[in-house]
Amino acid sequence: MSLDNATAMKLKLSVLVFLFTCVSLVAQQLQLSDDAKISVITIGPGESLNDAFGHNGFRIKDRALGIDLVYGYGEYDFDAPNFYLKFIQGKLDYLISRHPFQNFYYAYTRANRNIEEQVLRLSKEDKQALFNYLENNYKPENRRYLYDFFYDNCATRIRDVTQTATKSDIEFVTPKDVEQKTFRDLIHEHVGLNSWGSFGIDIALGAVIDKQASPQEYMFLPKYIHAFFETAKISTNESLVKSATTLYRKKESNTTTSIVLTPIVIMTLLALCILFVTYKDYKNNTRSKWLDVTLFTSTGLIGILILFLWFATDHSATALNYNVLWAFPLNILAIGQLTKPHAKTWFKKYLRFLIIMLVLLSSHWIIGVQVFALGLIPILIALLLRYIYLVKWFK
Structure with missing residues (x-):
């Protein structure tokens, strides 16, 4: 059965109106409310060498929109061709991840690792800009990036994205208790001198990590992201961190290493x-x-x-x-x-x-x-x- 021209035009118009409405709703969903919060999450060290340095992520929470997500950098792309060869060669692309906070929290509490949160004092415009940046970064065509343990990792990206995506002038002030150290010294803070992790690292890594690290460079480690954000200032000369909370405290165990x-x-x-x-x-x-x-x-x-x-x-x-x-x-x-x-x-x-x-x-x-x-x-x-x-x- 065929439709007359008038009916066909009405149907096309209805479809266009419906599509426009859907697009408008999606656009509205991406607009954070006034009560939205953006925070930096810091995960404490784990038991394995891979987890020994901790982790960082951004938490975007907006009750009005039902959003509570954690974005993090440094996720393995196991589907990459020649994964192990590229990993050894330092040519492996890493991914930005996005997980519901509930799943994120469950995974790290199960692993018995500290979870700390620092809510950032950002304007509504800066919150939206940061959220848009992360969403754009999460697109399939933008997710991959070439990882570097010292200069472009899960921690340094938190610092760099915060400065890049926001219009506020953010100044990272060196905490008073930070001592001058080399990159190797900073690594040894997380892996003991008489551990197999330290033994392997000290054989595999060269003299380039025995130079003094600048205060900014300390932030390749997640714990220093937490420390430097705590003392950071924004353009209003207020503290960048509005509030800080420990969401989960690691339970101490009696396990000892022989x-x-x-x-x-x-x-x-x-x-x-x-x-x-x-x-x-x-x-x-x-x-x-x-x-x-x-x-x-x-x-x-x-x-x-x-x-x-x-x-x-x-x-x-x-x-x-x-x-x-x-x-x-x-x-x-x-x-x-x-x-x-x-x-x-x-x-x-x-x-x-x-x-x-x-x-x-x-x-x-x-x-x-x-x-x-x-x-x-x-x-x-x-x-x-x-x-x-x-x-x-x-x-």
């Missing part, structure tokens, strides 16, 4: 094994080839990994890594000489070169060029004595 499995203990045991075998070789006038092959293979492979992180990735923190002074990549090429009864002249000189490298490492550590993992100390001593023994053996 000192037996810490890096210093394990590395000391390995070093004692190396020294014991070296002493037995000295007493028996022999050489345990298996030990030398093991040492040269392991240090060589670690050195290759360090060079890969230094030169073949986009990670800014893995540059200038002087751990190659003990984990020397060319050790791999020298393994063949260790299986022979008599070494060539170049290898004898190479052994002396390795000893010089260990001395250079010590000087780098003493003058502060780079701080190395504490757990390495017994291994470095054992390597030095083993190299000295090899020099005498092949003399």
Whole structure:
């Protein structure tokens, strides 16, 4: 059955009116009410290394519109092609996330992590601008960004978005109790010096993180976002934070970490094994080839990994890594000489070169060029004595 022209026109007009009404309603829903609140959420450290530094997010709450959302940066995109390769290379795009606050709160209370909220003193226009910015950032075409642990992460984005999206002049005042520290010092605040997390970080990250961090740069850590927002001022010279609340306090547990499995203990045991075998070789006038092959293979492979992180990735923190002074990549090429009864002249000189490298490492550590993992100390001593023994053996 066909419609006459007049009826068809009326139907088209009704559809247009309906669509216009829907668009208007959506637009109205995106306009925050006068009672809307925008706050910064700070999540305390968790148990795993991945969670050791905490997290930040924006909370947008508007009872009139029924909105209570948390926006955060730094979510993994597990659907990205070649996820693990890109992650290692530092080329992985991260995502902005958006979750209902109820789900967000449930997840972090279940994980027993502190949740703190700072409600921001923003004008209605600034609240709307910040909300619009986050909504636009959450669009599929805008969600991805290249993550950097120190300069563009879940914490720094909170600072940068607040300054970028609002018209108010925001000044971050350095808290009085903030001491001058390096990036590595700041990392060690969250991972203990004698932890495996610290051990791995101190081997993988180079001398670039041993420079003094400026107060602004402290805000790569979520706890310093909380601290700097607390003392921040807006253009009216009022405090940026209108009110602060602890939404959840972590429940303390009696769990203790066994000192037996810490890096210093394990590395000391390995070093004692190396020294014991070296002493037995000295007493028996022999050489345990298996030990030398093991040492040269392991240090060589670690050195290759360090060079890969230094030169073949986009990670800014893995540059200038002087751990190659003990984990020397060319050790791999020298393994063949260790299986022979008599070494060539170049290898004898190479052994002396390795000893010089260990001395250079010590000087780098003493003058502060780079701080190395504490757990390495017994291994470095054992390597030095083993190299000295090899020099005498092949003399």
